[in-house]
Amino acid sequence: MNTSELLARDSFIERNARSRAKALLDEGSMTELVGPFDRITSPWLAMQQLVVQADDGVVVAKGTLEGLPTVVLAIEGAFQGGSMGEVGGAKIAGALELAAEDNRTGVPTQAAILFETGGVRLQEANLGLAAIAEIQAAIVDLRRYRPVIGISAGTVGCYGGMSIAAGLCSYLVLTGEARLGLNGPQVIEQEAGVAEFDSRNRPLIWSLTGGAQRHQSGLADLCVEDDTAIMRATVARLFRQGVPKQHRSARYADFLASLAQLDASVPATAQQVRAIYTRGVQS
Amino acid sequence: MTMYLKQQLEDGVAAAAPVAGTGCRGVRWLAALTGDAQLDGSYCAALHVADATLAGQPARYIAVVPDPHNRFARVRNGEIGLLEGWQLARAVHEVIEADRDAAVKRPIVAVIDVASQAYGRTEEAYGIHQALAGAAGAYAEARLAGHPVIGLIVGSAMSGAFLAHGYQANRLIAFDDPKVMVHAMGKASAARITLRSVEALEQLAASVPPMAYDIRNYASLGLLWRVLSPADPDAPGAADLAMVRQSLEEALADIVASGRSDLAGRQNDGLRQASGKVRELLRQQWQGAAR
Secondary structure, eight states: OOOOHHHHHSSSSSHHHHHHHHHSSOOOOOESSSSSSGOOOHHHHHHOOOOOTTTEEEEEEEEEEEEEEEEEEOOOTTTTTOBBBBHHHHHHHHHHHHHHHHHHHTTOOOOEEOOOSSSGGGGGGGHHHHHHHHHHHHHHHTTTTOOOOEEOOOOOOOOHHHHHHHHHSEEEEEEOOBBBOSSSSHHHHHOOOOOOOOOHEEEEEEEEHHHHHHHTSSSSSSESSSSSHHHHHHHHHHHOSOOEEEEEEGGGGHHHHHHTTTOOTTOOOOHHHHHHHHTTTOO | OOHHHHHHHHHHHSOOOOOOSTTTHHHHHHHHHHHTTOOOOTTTTEEHHHHHHHHEEEEEEEEEEETTTTTTTOOOOBOOHHHHHHHHHHHHHHHHHTTTEEEEEEEEEEEEOOOOOOOOHHHTTHHHHHHHHHHHHHHHHHHTOOOOOEEEEEEEHHHHHHHHTTTSSSEEEEOOTOOOOOOSSSSHHHHHTTTTTHHHHHHHHOGGGGGGHHHHHHHHTOOOOEEEEETTTSSHHHHHHHHHHHHHHHHHHHHHHHHHOGGGGGGSSTTOOOOHHHHHHHHHHHHHHHO
């Protein structure tokens, strides 16, 4: 990419959650539900004298994409690290539940989730965890009818219980700036020691959990450029593809066969992961 | 698997020193609830799967237990790692497949005592999140297919491990006991991530119910269907076993009577009033929005 192309580029990553959601939907079709003017904020943050946000860091955007009813659930990574509290979690779970209900009454509503999240908001711990369980339940319900597309553009990435939710999506789209993993590097270092994982070793973190690696090892469907038009076209194409024959989360036989070949006594490398999963999972 | 092997496994487990200190409860309660039923030997040692009965009909019981000899070093104290996640998925999908054409779907009982997800480099590299999605997705699919799923929390129900094993259940039952814990993250890590000291975190947890680690605070959130007080949660006696079994049977009857395969059963009163308000407002605004 040369300088003029770079300047002309419409970055998806640089948009905030609301702007990302709007960009994915047909022009002029977006209505925000339970938006900032409804002022449902986290009662638990307030109780701890922490700053609340009028949308609790989650945007529920309903509209159409290529004319089809679509709901985009966008997490704002800039508020509390995109963490899931009671209110934000209920917004995502509740919207997915209504989308599934639509499908049962003949309206083929589909959903995309923009994951920019560290996982559970620890200030609301068990209520965040409970909401994530409900988000997961709703994804599995809805994906029977229409695809649920997960996107993590970066730069926060997708961690904790929400990485499990991402693993339940029909399709998963990342950029090279996104990371996807269950345990954040700091948490692994805290729990298992710096010899297990050095949270300051950023090249290692990106080589193992970055968007390019996740795509090359079959744990994500695509790794796309940071470009709004490309992102929108990709999402539209995946919706057109419809529900996959088998969801990634149901491929236990393939993953177990691959993992049987792995030598657990040596530290994993990016190359090994690609080699093992390219043979067993990406087919 | 032979009874001899089952016994050997239990001995091996008893010899280990699980981090959470309750790691044997899963083994013991699953064994007590399934009686003479043999463990399915086709699963990894950290997974106890037994087919027995509940209320006179076939039921599958599943527990994740400590495996001190696990070839994955970070999965030796009752954590859920890569293999455990995908094997849970298999244990549940097998049941869905077996009952695909059955009029009555057999119940699944998840006996929950899980220390945490596995924290390790190998686990992250090979996508432990996807393995746990395999497990959570399988339980959710079973529930949606009409299998009554009951989670029995006998020890720790921590974070990603709980999401993978139990949190998708139609009904959750927990023991009222100091060693029973539900949380999103261990205290040291939670303190580090929220930039607080462990002492400050504990102080906050005492006044903010969702931040607490104990089961009584958790029960106040309204997510549990029932709380039980066995005389000895570490060693199932005849009276305790009868009480637990009766509660499982009542949970099963309640699920069947509700006719629902979703998680509505846990949207009780409790302290989750904001969740209810969000859902109510979403529903009001949903129909008016563009289609």
